[in-house]
Amino acid sequence: MALVSINGERIDQMNSKQLSNWRAGNVGFIFQFYNLLPVLTAQKNIELPLLLTNLSSSERKKHVETALNIVGLSDRSGHKPSELSGGQQQRVAIARALVSDPDILVCDEPTGDLDRNTATDILNLLKSLNEDHGKTILMVTHDPAAADSAKRSLHLDKGKLIT
Amino acid sequence: MYWVLVKAGVIRKKIRSLLTMLSVVIAFFLYGLLHSADPLFSGAAGEINAERMIIMPKHDMMFGRLPQSHINYLESLDDVTNIAWIDMLSMDINSMTENIPIFAISKDYFKVMDRFKSSPEAKAAFFANRRGALAGKAAADIKGWKVGDLVSIPTFSKKNDGSNVWEFVIEGIYTTSPAADELGIMVRNEYVQEARVANKGTISMILFNLADPSKADEVSNIIDNNYKNSAYATFTGNEITLSQKMLSDIGNIKLIITAIISAVFFTLLLVTANTMSQSVRERTSDLAILKSLGYQDRQIFISILLESNFIILLGALFGLILTLITIPFIDQASGGLTGGIILFDSYQVVRGILIGVLMASLAGILPAYQAYKLKVVDALAKG
Numbered sequence: 001m002a003l004v005s006i007n008g009e010r011i012d013q014m015n016s017k018q019l020s021n022w023r024a025g026n027v028g029f030i031f032q033f034y035n036l037l038p039v040l041t042a043q044k045n046i047e048l049p050l051l052l053t054n055l056s057s058s059e060r061k062k063h064v065e066t067a068l069n070i071v072g073l074s075d076r077s078g079h080k081p082s083e084l085s086g087g088q089q090q091r092v093a094i095a096r097a098l099v100s101d102p103d104i105l106v107c108d109e110p111t112g113d114l115d116r117n118t119a120t121d122i123l124n125l126l127k128s129l130n131e132d133h134g135k136t137i138l139m140v141t142h143d144p145a146a147a148d149s150a151k152r153s154l155h156l157d158k159g160k161l162i163t
Numbered sequence: 164m165y166w167v168l169v170k171a172g173v174i175r176k177k178i179r180s181l182l183t184m185l186s187v188v189i190a191f192f193l194y195g196l197l198h199s200a201d202p203l204f205s206g207a208a209g210e211i212n213a214e215r216m217i218i219m220p221k222h223d224m225m226f227g228r229l230p231q232s233h234i235n236y237l238e239s240l241d242d243v244t245n246i247a248w249i250d251m252l253s254m255d256i257n258s259m260t261e262n263i264p265i266f267a268i269s270k271d272y273f274k275v276m277d278r279f280k281s282s283p284e285a286k287a288a289f290f291a292n293r294r295g296a297l298a299g300k301a302a303a304d305i306k307g308w309k310v311g312d313l314v315s316i317p318t319f320s321k322k323n324d325g326s327n328v329w330e331f332v333i334e335g336i337y338t339t340s341p342a343a344d345e346l347g348i349m350v351r352n353e354y355v356q357e358a359r360v361a362n363k364g365t366i367s368m369i370l371f372n373l374a375d376p377s378k379a380d381e382v383s384n385i386i387d388n389n390y391k392n393s394a395y396a397t398f399t400g401n402e403i404t405l406s407q408k409m410l411s412d413i414g415n416i417k418l419i420i421t422a423i424i425s426a427v428f429f430t431l432l433l434v435t436a437n438t439m440s441q442s443v444r445e446r447t448s449d450l451a452i453l454k455s456l457g458y459q460d461r462q463i464f465i466s467i468l469l470e471s472n473f474i475i476l477l478g479a480l481f482g483l484i485l486t487l488i489t490i491p492f493i494d495q496a497s498g499g500l501t502g503g504i505i506l507f508d509s510y511q512v513v514r515g516i517l518i519g520v521l522m523a524s525l526a527g528i529l530p531a532y533q534a535y536k537l538k539v540v541d542a543l544a545k546g
Contacts, residue, residue: 020457023455031543037449052458
């Protein structure tokens with residue numbers, strides 16, 4: 001029987017509500033297609049996870065500014081996703097993932113929709129989050145360059161673990 | 164938190180949200196206008212009340228006649244106090260502002276119909292002059308009549324001299340509520356009876372008060388049963404009953420209006436529910452992202468319901484405000500005649516808002532449930 005335990009917490013035994021709360025506090029998600037809400041500005045998109053906390057508006061703003069600084073997009077906070085390049089949108093998505101300071105970042109093909117140069121920038125950013133900010137990054141990718149940047153790689157083929 | 168989600172949902176497709184809201188505005192504007200005329204359909208506008216009794220011809224309330232001898236019978240009844248009668252000398256319901264109706268009243272008319280007000284001096288002058296008249300304020304305003312004016316009014320009734328133009332001297336002005344009842348001119352019944360060629364000895368209706376208003380039904384039955392087999396059968400009731408009877412002769416207007424409003428709201432419900440459902444389908448991926456960020460199913464459910472409420476309640480509010488703005492214009496256009504009849508009070512507003520909440524909840528509940536049940540993994544896979 002499968003057992004999923006993270007930091008001693010059995011998440012496989014949690015119900016939907018407990019999982020939601022756990023995700024909000026412990027995991028940040030980064031997707032291949034960024035998945036930002038198109039009608040919200042970068043700042044509002046990044047603020048979304050913080051709306052679930054008890055932080056005041058000014059505290060939320062401070063957190064968002066910090067996240068934007070980390071991803072290097074302080075000057076784009078008022079822009080909507082359609083006004084940003086693919087790389088910038090992914091940076092906003094990364095800022096959203098880390099704004100609530102989770103321990104784990106789950107990345108689903110984070111460079112899959114980006115050109116090589118931008119992909120390298122994003123991988124460097126993820127590396128910095130891992131090394132400088134102590135985030136655990138769990139990444140799924142088809143990109144060998146992205147896989148090479150990982151400290152540990154596991155290969156899946158048709159749903160089976162190869163190595 | 165919810166405001167950000169609601170706002171994001173509403174502005175995602177601005178034109179669609181705006182058009183949906185506009186249809187809600189129109190529906191509630193229609194609701195407001197039709198319901199503001201409720202007193203008209205319930206027969207209880209202005210100071211019309213259940214304590215003034217009226218006897219009318221049973222089979223033709225508008226133009227039928229009653230013999231004056233009915234008054235003698237009425238005087239023999241114990242509970243009857245004040246008695247008055249009235250004759251509509253001229254009544255063209257298609258052009259009442261053009262051809263002001265003439266009401267030939269008896270001496271005690273103001274005792275029975277105490278909602279009609281005129282100064283004691285005006286009443287004294289009126290009853291002292293055979294051809295005297297009291298003009299309704301609305302009629303005087305429309306026609307520009309002043310006290311002392313000699314007015315000539317063409318009618319359907321011929322006088323002894325062969326003319327059908329009647330002349331009266333305005334001795335005063337009367338007021339009442341609803342203002343529509345000020346659209347008339349009161350003249351002396353004695354003079355009309357003497358001067359007319361046809362219909363002598365007959366009147367349009369008899370009015371009376373009761374010593375004990377709780378006996379209204381009992382006395383009404385006695386009178387109507389007495390004339391049941393007569394050529395001049397009667398229909399007796401209080402002012403409200405009579406108003407309702409006259410309206411029901413035209414048709415069940417209130418039912419028709421309720422049916423129209425119900426159809427409008429039902430259609431609106433389907434349109435809004437469809438819009439919300441489509442909106443949620445289009446946002447499957449957004450909702451999945453929110454859930455992956457830690458938003459609970461319940462919070463997503465509430466945000467969709469609030470979005471539905473926002474669109475419908477804002478539309479309802481604009482619709483109701485539009486009604487409130489429009490009613491004074493309707494009153495103005497009618498020359499003030501709808502004052503006291505077309506009313507849109509706080510009860511109607513609160514009822515409108517409650518209907519809005521109910522509609523929004525019904526329109527939003529299925530889409531909200533769809534969003535509630537959404538599985539993050541499946542939704543992201545559909546992307």
